């Protein structure tokens with residue numbers, strides 16, 4: 001993972017699958033190469049293979065189950081996503097919560113397989129306890145702002161500053177902030193406040209011109225980092 005971290009969660013929009021998703025992934029790869037900035041995309045599990053075969057940027061799953069290999073109908077295990085071509089996965093997104101024991105199990109197996117992990121939390125008090133499990137990054141997102149178009153940077157900047165202070169108590173775990181990030185300015189503020197990057201979804205997935213949005217996010221992320 002490289003700072004500034006820009007993680008685009010495809011979720012399950014009408015642009016998240018099929019040809020549209022592949023085109024979007026290719027466009028994001030182009031921006032990533034043109035700007036020398038790593039951009040991670042978390043795609044539906046059904047799209048991991050198709051997209052990872054077409055782009056060189058890191059492709060993540062959006063969720064992984066902490067289940068051992070065996071008779072688990074419908075399970076998405078770390079082994080399955082790795083085989084499909086994923087570089088890592090989100091875990092415990094507020095739209096896909098997992099129990100602590102499942103999270104711990106999934107994380108252990110992901111580490112063994114060399115997969116990166118981004119564990120989501122909904123409040124800063126969880127940054128240290130979850131950070132102590134040693135994922136690659138913790139992503140903090142106040143659930144009420146997700147998909148709202150009202151950014152955490154503007155509406156709840158103290159969530160970011162508190163989370164940044166907390167993550168310093170844990171070695172070698174990145175802190176990403178997200179929820180409602182819509183404008184380049186939101187990205188700029190989140191990183192200026194000390195986060196290592198941002199997690200975004202609707203602003204890109206629902207954009208008329210997603211390339212413009214992604215370019216703007218990258219520009220502002222780099223500007224904030226340069227000024228820090």
Ligand SMILES: O=C(CO)COP(=O)(O)O
Nearest residue numbers: 146147179180200201202
């Ligand atoms: O949940 C998110 C990223 O994982 C953020 O979603 P929005 O950018 O749509 O608020």
